[in-house]
Amino acid sequence: MKSLVCLKQVPDTExxxxxxxxxxxxxxxxxxxxxxxxxxxSVEEALRLKExxxxxxxxxxxxxxxxxxxAIRTALAMGADRGVHVCDDAVNNADxxxxxxxxxxxAANIDCDIIFCGHRAIDDDFAETGAMLAxxxxxxxxxxxxxxxxSADKKSVICERDIExxxxxxxxxxxxxxxxxxxxxxxxxxxxxxxxxxxxxPVEKKTLSDLGIxxxxxxxxxxxxxPAARQAGKKYEGMEPQDVxxxxxxxxxxxxxxI
Amino acid sequence: xxxxxxxxxxxxxKIKKSAxxxxxxxxxxxxxxxxxxxxxxxxxxxxxxxxxxxxxGVDTVYTIEAPELETYNSEYFAQALAHLVNETxxxxxxxxxxxxxxxxxxxxxxxxxxxVMADCISFRxxxxxxxxxxxxxxxxxxxxxxxxxxxxxxxxxxxxxxTAENPKAGSLSKIAFSVDTxxxxxxxxxxxxxxSGKVDLTxxxxxxxxxxxxxxxxxxxxxxxxxxxxxxxxIGASRAAVDAGWRKHSDQVGQTGKTVTPNLYIACGxxxxxxxxxxxxxxxxxxxxxxxxxxxxxxxxxxxxxGDLFKVVPEFNKELKxxxxx
Numbered sequence: 001m002k003s004l005v006c007l008k009q010v011p012d013t014e015x016x017x018x019x020x021x022x023x024x025x026x027x028x029x030x031x032x033x034x035x036x037x038x039x040x041x042s043v044e045e046a047l048r049l050k051e052x053x054x055x056x057x058x059x060x061x062x063x064x065x066x067x068x069x070x071a072i073r074t075a076l077a078m079g080a081d082r083g084v085h086v087c088d089d090a091v092n093n094a095d096x097x098x099x100x101x102x103x104x105x106x107a108a109n110i111d112c113d114i115i116f117c118g119h120r121a122i123d124d125d126f127a128e129t130g131a132m133l134a135x136x137x138x139x140x141x142x143x144x145x146x147x148x149x150x151s152a153d154k155k156s157v158i159c160e161r162d163i164e165x166x167x168x169x170x171x172x173x174x175x176x177x178x179x180x181x182x183x184x185x186x187x188x189x190x191x192x193x194x195x196x197x198x199x200x201x202p203v204e205k206k207t208l209s210d211l212g213i214x215x216x217x218x219x220x221x222x223x224x225x226x227p228a229a230r231q232a233g234k235k236y237e238g239m240e241p242q243d244v245x246x247x248x249x250x251x252x253x254x255x256x257x258x259i
Numbered sequence: 260x261x262x263x264x265x266x267x268x269x270x271x272x273k274i275k276k277s278a279x280x281x282x283x284x285x286x287x288x289x290x291x292x293x294x295x296x297x298x299x300x301x302x303x304x305x306x307x308x309x310x311x312x313x314x315x316g317v318d319t320v321y322t323i324e325a326p327e328l329e330t331y332n333s334e335y336f337a338q339a340l341a342h343l344v345n346e347t348x349x350x351x352x353x354x355x356x357x358x359x360x361x362x363x364x365x366x367x368x369x370x371x372x373x374x375v376m377a378d379c380i381s382f383r384x385x386x387x388x389x390x391x392x393x394x395x396x397x398x399x400x401x402x403x404x405x406x407x408x409x410x411x412x413x414x415x416x417x418x419x420x421x422t423a424e425n426p427k428a429g430s431l432s433k434i435a436f437s438v439d440t441x442x443x444x445x446x447x448x449x450x451x452x453x454x455s456g457k458v459d460l461t462x463x464x465x466x467x468x469x470x471x472x473x474x475x476x477x478x479x480x481x482x483x484x485x486x487x488x489x490x491x492x493x494i495g496a497s498r499a500a501v502d503a504g505w506r507k508h509s510d511q512v513g514q515t516g517k518t519v520t521p522n523l524y525i526a527c528g529x530x531x532x533x534x535x536x537x538x539x540x541x542x543x544x545x546x547x548x549x550x551x552x553x554x555x556x557x558x559x560x561x562x563x564x565x566g567d568l569f570k571v572v573p574e575f576n577k578e579l580k581x582x583x584x585x
Contacts, residue, residue, distance in 0.1 A: 013514045013534045017399035026400060037515050096365065097374035122514050124395055126377045128365035131333070135369035140444045141333055143362045146508075158448070162509055164270065164358040164459045166452045172445035182501075182515065183508040216407075218374040223403040224395075230540060233561035237552060241566060245574035248546060248562045249582055256544045256561065258465075258523040259488070259583065 001056040001154060003046035004112040005080065006103055006133070008036040009064055009071040010123040019224040026224060035071045038118025041180035044187040045148060046116055047079045053154070057081045059110055063102050065092045069203060076198035077190030083203035084110065090208055095219035100132035105211040107137065112175060113154050119144050119179035124221075134177035142172055146183040150174070261319060262294025264349035264410075266340060267312060268359055269300070271452065274308050277355035277417040277462065279315045284382060284420045285353050286316030291384050296427075297321055297347055301339045302328050306431060313429025315422065320431050321347065327438040331359060334444035337366040342436050344371060349410055351389050356414040358459060368412045376404040376413040380520070380541075381420075389413060397514035397537040417462040419520050457493050460512065465523045468495035468512055468539070469505075472528020472549060472568055476505035480572045481527060487579045495519065495539075497529045513538035527568045531556030548572065 011017070011031045018027040035043070046058040058080040060072050065087065072083040084106055091102045107115060115137075117130035134141035146167075147160035158171050162181055190198070208214060234251075236244045252259045263285045267278035282298060289296040295318040300308055302324070309320040323339045340363065344352060354360045356378045368375045379391030380401075389411045391404045406412065460466060465488045467481045478494060485492040496506035498513050512519050514534035524542035528549060529535060536559055539545070547560035548568045557563040564571055 011396070015396075015399075016533065017396045019400050026396075095374045096377075097369065097372075100369065122397065125393075125397065125518070126375070127361050128368070128375055128377060131362060131365035132369040132374075135337070135366045138442065141362070141366060142445055143333070144358070159445075162358065163450075163452065165457055166450075168447060168451070169449040170445040170447050173443050176443075176445070181508070182511065218372075218408055219376060219404055219406055221402045221404050225401050227394075227398060227401060227540060230545075230559045232558045233545075233563065235552075235557060235560075235563040235565065237565040239564075239566070241570040241574040242577075244564050244566065245571060245578045248564060249575060249578035251562060252523070252544070252546070253582055256523075258544045259579070 001049040001053040001150060002112045003049055003056070004059050004061055004107055004110050004115045005039065005042045005046050005075070006115065006117045006129070007039045007043070007060050007062045007071060007075060008118065008121045009033045009068045010036045010121055013037070013122065019226050023224045024222070033067060033071065035074055036118050036121045038120060038180050040187040041182065041184045042116035042118055043075045043078055043080060044185045045180065048185065049150060059084060059112065061103060061106055061110065062086070063091055063094070063099060072203055073198050074190060076201045077194040078188055079194060082201055084206060085203055086206045086211065088207045091215060094215070095217055096126045096128035097132055097218040098215045099129050100136055101213065101215055102208070102211065103129070103133050104136040105213045106206065107133070114150070114157065114174055115177045117177060117179045119181050130177050130179035137177070140172045140176040141179070142170055142176060143179040144181040145178045146181050148178065148184070261297030261347055261349050262292045263289040263351045263353065264297045264299055264344065264347060266299045266352070266354040267308070268355060268357060269302055269308070274311050275355070275357065277357055278312070279422045280417065280420040281353045281355060281415060282312055282315035282317050283423040283425070284415065286425050288351060288382065288384065288389070292350065292387060295319060297349060299323070299340060299343050301336055309429055309431050313427045314424055316425035316427055317429060318427050320429060321434050322431065323434050323436045325436060325438050327440065330447050330450065332444055332447070333362050333366050334442055335438050336363050337370055338439060338442070339436055340367045341370040343434055344410060346434060350387060352410050352412045354414045356416050357462065360414050364412065364414050371410065371412070373406060373408055373410065373412050376406060379404070379413050379415050382413070394518060394541065397518045397534070398540050399537045416520060418464060457490060460493055460495055460510065460517045460519050463491065463493040463519070463521050465492035466495045466512070466519055466521045467492060467525045467527070468497065468529060469500055469527050470497035470529030471499040473500060473505060478506070480569070480576070484525070484572065484576050484579065487576060487583060497535050498532070526556055526560070527572060529556055530554040531559065
């Protein structure tokens with residue numbers, strides 16, 4: 001089973017985000033970067049498929065600046081076989097369409113049965129790239145997947161996906177793009193031997209001209225701002241439960257007017 | 260020809276409230292641009308919905324029906340919507356950032372060669388350019404987004420835009436369309452739709468959320484509170500509660516869960532990690548019930564109750580029942 005995993009590097013969820021003085025972006029000094037948590041589910045699932053079929057390959061595909069190679073190495077330490085790193089200033093901070101175009105161009109040269117993406121990245125929160133990649137490759141998308149069963153002949157897959165307040169089970173021909181959702185699996189940690197081995201695994205670096213494409217931005221993101229600081233409101237301490245309940249419920253109706 | 264087109268989502272035989280939010284916003288944009296507002300409806304039995312949409316300012320309701328469009332399918336619906344956009348040539352296309360919207364909007368946009376200004380919480384125009392304001396990093400910051408091509412496609416977060424009635428005569432236009440079945444797609448084998456009327460977290464007006472302080476999977480007290488509020492309320496959970504297996508992952512509020520924007524967020528036994536505070540910080544009103552007076556959630560709460568949730572919530576439910584019955 002050959003899987004291609006699209007991986008993004010994002011600021012750790014503990015990061016206190018600050019907007020820079022001219023509002024052109026966030027302050028990146030001192031940020032610790034990690035693999036996008038939803039992409040970790042993808043790496044884990046791809047490894048499990050390779051283990052189940054006792055054959056195949058897990059390729060990590062990633063677009064971004066030099067520091068990204070740490071994230072690729074982490075995935076290799078988890079057990080992935082090789083990495084493809086598209087590093088080009090033209091797309092290192094691209095919008096979802098340009099990102100999907102770049103991934104599609106790179107994916108066209110990689111032999112795989114299934115493509116994984118995280119259902120969204122926890123930095124820009126667009127939640128678009130997976131579906132766009134599928135459309136550009138003219139293959140099906142199955143988004144928000146929590147369970148995957150690949151048929152023995154590797155020609156089709158049955159997936160469970162989250163829908164509003166429920167579940168949908170779909171059957172799709174392969175290849176397709178699957179976007180991973182929490183609940184799919186519990187990602188493994190990289191072992192020490194894994195980390196040693198990862199150092200020797202190949203990571204191929206590519207530019208847009210290697211991929212033979214040029215891109216044109218579709219979205220511009222400007223005027224970054226911080227949310228209005230929320231002040232602590234009233235605090236009720238040492239009151240009897242029934243008194244505090246009565247006070248707050250009445251305040252919700254008459255002051256806050258939300259009930 | 261419509262300047263602005265909205266996609267109206269149907270669930271369980273009803274137009275979703277978020278579609279009326281889009282119509283109300285679309286009306287304002289169409290008026291500012293000096294043009295018509297259209298609405299796209301895809302699926303079976305659509306004509307009866309036209310009047311509902313006209314009430315919120317839609318001039319023309321475009322319908323597309325085909326046997327393959329009985330059940331939602333990302334490829335077929337995207338084909339239909341892209342066809343409708345190509346036929347009617349709107350400058351702006353608005354969709355909702357619902358579960359279906361998140362699946363449909365990017366695929367449709369890719370067919371049209373565009374990206375989506377996703378999950379916007381407000382819109383403004385600069386000339387004819389649509390500017391959407393959207394949260395990033397789960398609400399840790401905001402940014403404005405604009406498109407550099409046409410049509411400008413955006414999704415709006417449900418429950419954030421105001422609905423405003425603005426009745427129009429409303430005409431109906433059936434658009435001829437046949438699905439290209441040569442494109443490979445999936446087949447739906449089983450659809451387990453929640454028809455209880457409960458809304459998704461991202462669309463709920465009221466969220467009753469539980470965390471580590473719940474001490475286990477028994478959420479009866481919180482479910483009781485949610486049911487007092489009725490169908491506009493639903494249950495949320497912190498990452499700690501989800502990771503402990505007490506609640507399903509789809510209930511999780513926070514940076515690796517859902518970013519929510521309800522009118523009222525009631526946090527029970529949630530201390531308030533930075534990831535959780537990011538995810539719920541845009542709630543209009545926040546109530547926190549926690550034993551620990553130092554819990555970070557109290558720095559964000561409009562009403563902070565220091566106390567044992569197992570003693571406070573039952574009293575809260577009694578009071579709510581009494582006041583809502585009035």
